[in-house]
Amino acid sequence: MTYRSTRNQIITKLFTATLLLLAVAPMFAQGGATAISNAANDIKDYWDPIKLILKAVGGLVGFIGGLRVYNKWTNGDQDVNKEILGYGGAMIFLLVVPEFVTAFFA
Structure with missing residues (x-):
């Protein structure tokens, strides 16, 4: 693997984890x-x-x-x-x- 493809995979995984976190967080929110x-x-x-x-x-x-x-x-x-x-x-x-x-x- 090249450096560029490894870097792209890491960025893709990080982006996916961030989107998943942002999508799940409102489900745990409670009213104030x-x-x-x-x-x-x-x-x-x-x-x-x-x-x-x-x-x-x-x-x-x-x-x-x-x-x-x-x-x-x-x-x-x-x-x-x-x-x-x-x-x-x-x-x-x-x-x-x-x-x-x-x-x-x-």
């Missing part, structure tokens, strides 16, 4: 509805502890922010309003977002 449903149920199961952790983090951020604002206020800094708005926004975000996500998954 079950997987999405399972993922949504898993998120629902884990959401209550995550929500509690987020509220605890929000409380901690609020406490630390309150201490920083108090410190700046007693020292007479001029940018106390920016500090209050920044920590207030962070607190509102950390406390309100879990409620919106709960409503989304309910």
